[in-house]
Amino acid sequence: MQENERIEIDLFLEAIFRRYGYDFRHYARASVRRRLERLMMRSGAASIVELIPLVLHDELFAQTAIYEFSITVTEMFRDPDFYSAVRSKVLPYLATYPFMRIWIAGCATGEEVYSLAIILQEEGVYDRTTFFATDFNDQALQQAQDGIYPLNSIRDYTPNYQLAGGRNSFADYYHAGYQSAVMDPGLKAHITFANHNLVTDGVFGEMHLILCRNVLIYFDKELKNRVLHLLHDSLVYGGFLCLGTRESLQFTEVQEAFKPFDIKQRVYQKQNR
């Protein structure tokens, strides 16, 4: 039974890859299973194999399936302690550079990008920073670029902003409309939003800080290692890599190439050769 399921999942992912070029074959099976369940529910398919003709012949359904596989749930100032650590430990170090390049890899709808931009503004280093916010989901990327969020979720982020050591009122950073909030355009001035697929695309610049939080949890061990090499190769020596608070470099191929900088917040620093 479990062997059959594995074969069905393999075939489905192979079909998407060969037909559309999106490679989910090394995504973590635990999450893939959930997504396929949802697709089955939505389409009325009774099994995973029944999804295969749908995804091959119905491009609209395929688009839905591909978006279903991209992660679009983020929050502003998720894990406030992490942002405090960036503010008080990482930025003082990076501020010694004449300029900074920051990559938010897998930015989804952009909440993390704006959170970080706010911190950099408050620490007075925004003007010499360039942000690259990337995702492979164009829909999410467009939302990130628009910087418009539901007002009630923005209000939920306010306590987190304060816990992250916010120096102002969070309301200073958005313009509240009837039901939605528009992020201050000034935050966007140095952000480049671009499509980049961690699975298939390569290094595109030399970064001082990379945030890739709660992205690698969706990959299997092999793909996680491959992407970690990509992130490693994209960092200057002494540059920082930040993971989610429940993921780590332990037992990965790049473990030796980084040293823990703030182990609790999962901030790692690239070692000199």
Added chain:
Amino acid sequence: MSDGYRAVIIGTSAGGTAALKVLLPLLPAGYPLPVIVVQHLHPLQNGAGMLQFKYSCYLPLAVAEDKGVIKAGYVFFAPPNYHLLFEDASTFALSVDEKVNFARPSIDVSFKSAVAVFGAGLIGVILTGGNRDGAQGLQCIHARGGLTVVQDPKTAESPYMPRAALERIPADHVLSLNDIGRLLAALPETEINAE
């Protein structure tokens, strides 16, 4: 039935901390199965709730990590603000997908993912709680031939969650916390004797 029990998964919400304080110390040192706890907690309570059990338990406690190894004889807690999933029978996986039943971690999500890898070897336990999360998950465990245990609603600080589970399936065992502890402690042994 199965080739034996492979894991215990416990879901709880309101009143859960007090219930676990009674239940977890009843599990003996060297317990032969992994015990996984999915409890609704505030997102910022990063593992702090776990410390309350530290000195009364025979088993070592840990917060589950992404791609962390699932080990017998440990009590693993789902980290707040993540869904806890199972990549295979020896590996955890996490997700930050949207909340289910207003909860992350959601008990339904974890139970369904666990039964996909442990099959009939899974023991599912629902304790006190104030919403319906877990009922559907326990039904999945039941459907796959796993063992289902529900805290007797009469003894639960918040009976809503056990009741919601019992509305869906007739659980194999409906017991007080102390009796659940004794049952779990004895189950792996009875299994070995039976073989």
